[in-house]
Amino acid sequence: MVFPEQTKTFLKKIRQTCQNYELVQPSQSVLCAVSGGPDSVCLFCVCLYLVEKFDIQLAIAHIHHGLRGKNADRDAIFVQNLAQKANIPFYLEQVNVYAYQKKHKCCLEEAARELRYHALTNLCTTFGYQSIAFGHHADDNAEQILMNIIRGSGPKGLTGITPKRKLSETHTIQIIRPLIEVYRDEIECFLKDLTHEWMIDETNEQIIFLRNRVRHHLIPVLQTYNPNIKQALNRLADIQRVDMHWHEISSEKVFRESLDYMDKDRIILKTHQIKLNHLSVVRGVLRKAIYQLKGNLRRISHDHIQKLSHWLVTSEKTREMFLPNNVIVKITNDKVTITKNHPKSAPKIFRYQIDKPGKINIPECNMILQLDLLTENFVNRDLFDFSDNHVFFDADVVLFPLTIRNIEAGDRFQPFGMNGHQKIKKFFINQKVPRSIRSQTAVLISQDIIVWLIGYRISQAASIGRSTRHVLECRFNLYK
Secondary structure, eight states: OOOOGGGHHHHHHHHHHHHHTTOOOTTOEEEEEOOSSHHHHHHHHHHHHHHHHHOOEEEEEEEEOSOSHHHHHHHHHHHHHHHHHHTOOEEEEEOOHHHHHHHHTOOHHHHHHHHHHHHHHHHHHHHTOOEEEOOOOHHHHHHHHHHHHHHTOOGGGGGOSOSEEESOTTOOOEEEOTTTTSOHHHHHHHHHHTTOOOOOOGGGGOTTSHHHHIIIIIHHHHHTTOTTHHHHHHHHHHHHHHHHHHHHHHHHHHHHHHEEEEOSSEEEEEHHHHHTSOHHHHHHHHHHHHHHHHSSOTTOOHHHHHHHHHHHHHOOSOEEEEETTTEEEEEOSSEEEEEEOOTTSOOOOOEEEEOSSEEEEEGGGTEEEEEEEOOSOOOOGGGSOOBTTEEEEETTTSOSSEEEEEOOTTOEEOBTTOSSOEEHHHHHHHHTOOHHHHTTOEEEEETTEEEEETTTEEBGGGOOOTTOOOEEEEEEEEOO
C-alpha cells in the first residue's frame, strides 16, 4: 500500500515501536482485532503496512457482542468489507454478553472483554495465528493508569497497557499493540490523510462507564494543571515498566531458590529462604506463587498480599488464608504451602486402622501420618510445641487401635477449649473453611470418639493436662 507523504512520520513512529518491543517478526501470522472504530481501522491500515515491511501473514477478526442492535450489525459489515477489499481472511464471531454477565455475575465491560479474548484465542488456536493485534494507543494507556489509580492500584497498575505480552502462562500466543506510542489525535489525522472511513460507537460517549468519565471529565480537568498530562502518564508507565521488569526478575530468582515442591495443584516454598529478602521481593514471590497456581491475580488484593507477607516475615505461628477461587495459603515456621482445590471433585472415601505407633500413608489426602509414644513422663503442657499438623494426646485416653477416615455426615466432636460438642460441619462454617476442601479432611478416632480433626483441632477430651502421665505425639506432612 502506498501512503501519502505526510503520513511517513506517523508510520516511522509505528515501525520504531515494533522494533523497540519486537512486536513482529518476518513471516509472523497476526490476527488483527477490528471493531470498526478509528483506532482499530488505523490498526488495520498499519498492519497492511507491516505486511509490506515484514511480510507478516494477516487476517481480521470482528467480535459481535450483540449489544448495540443494528449499529453493531452495521459495524460487522463494514469490517467484513475492509477485509474483502484487502483480500485477506476475515472471521466474524458472535458472543452473548448478557448471558455471560448473568452467569458469572460480573459487569458488562468485563463480560464483553472476557468473551472477546476467549473468541480471539479460539481463532488463533484453530487457525494457527501467533499473535493478536489490538488497537490500544497512548491515550488509552493514560486513561488506564488513571483508572488503576482510582481503583487503588499497586506498582503493577502503573505500568499501564503493555506493548507486548503473552496471552497467558499456558499459551504461546502473543498480544501486540503497534499503536501504543501514538495518540488519538495522531490516529485521526492519519485516517483523514488517507480519506479512510470509520464507524462511531455511541457507547464511547456514555458516562456510565468509568473509562468514558476519565476520558471526557477527569483528563480535561488534569490538563488545566498540566497540558501534557497524557504524555506524563505514559512516561510514568515506561519508567515503571522497566522497574517492574527488574522486580519480577528478582522475585522469580527468589521464588526458584525457595521452591521446595510444585505441581499443578500445590506449591511449597521454604519460609526462611523467602524471609532473607526485602519485603518488596517477599510480596513478589507470594504473587508469583499464587499466579502460578491460579493462572491470574484477579480478586487477589493488596490487602491479601500485605497480610500474608506480614505473617511470613513477623509471625512464627501457623496461619492460613482462604483466597478467592479455592486457593489456600498456609504459612508455618518452615513452609509456605499454596494449594488450589477443585470444588467439583468427588470426595474420596477411605478408612484405615492403626494398630500401633509408627508411620501410615493416607494417599486420599496426600498425607503421611506419624504416631509416636513418648518415653519420658509428662511434665508440663507448655513444653510441647503444638501446631495444626503437630499435636499431642493423653496416651491413657487415646488408645490403639485407632481409625483414620474421611468425614461423614453428622460427625461431631468436642473442639479443644469447648465444654460441649459441635458438629464438624458447623465447626467448618465457623472457621470459614471452603466446601471444596472439607471432603479432603480426615479425622482420627479412638474408641468411637473423634479425637482429632486433622489439620484443625484436637478434642478437649483427649488433650493433655495435669493428670496426664503418658503422651502420644502425632504429626502429619503432605507429600512432596
